[in-house]
Amino acid sequence: MPETLTSPVTGSPLAVLFEIVAASGRPALEEERDGAETAAADHVYAAYPDTLGRVVDHDAWTGYPALRDNSVQPSAVAHLGGSLWLHHTITADADYHDALTLLVPCTCGHGYVPSLLLDEADLLELLQELRPTGGRAVHRGDTGGPYCAGTPAA
DSSP states (O other): OOOOOOOTTTOOHHHHHHHHHHHHHSOOHHHHHHHHHHHHHHHHHHHOTTTHHHHOOGGGEEEEOOBGGGTBOOEEEEEEETTEEEEEEEOOSTTOOEEEEEEEEBTTSSEEEEEEEOSHHHHHHHHHHHGGGTSOBOOSSSOOGGGOOSEEOO
């Protein structure tokens, strides 16, 4: 009779099988980070060749693994200077498309305003708006400070 594997905690062969599936079914965290960095760099190079593709190097991206509990896909971020950041991920919806977001600091200094970029023309329009403020989002309809409508800074 073959030797039966059992989990030292529960003694159940089923628990061991679940552990095997969990270990083999998910890519290593480093693989997810690398994949997120590569996907971000490839998207920027292909979709933004005249702007971001010229200034954001492949090595500028820092990848993050997926968050399984919240169904958040692997992502990557790149710092553009002046407190501006790019965030890239692949959406988990039916068509799995690239989502590139520019995170812009508020003029009040208490938060960030995310702007989903649809294409290079969209980026150029946003940069034109940000140029007079040195890359900061101007509050509209609030007074800043503790009432900042942006995403709080960490």
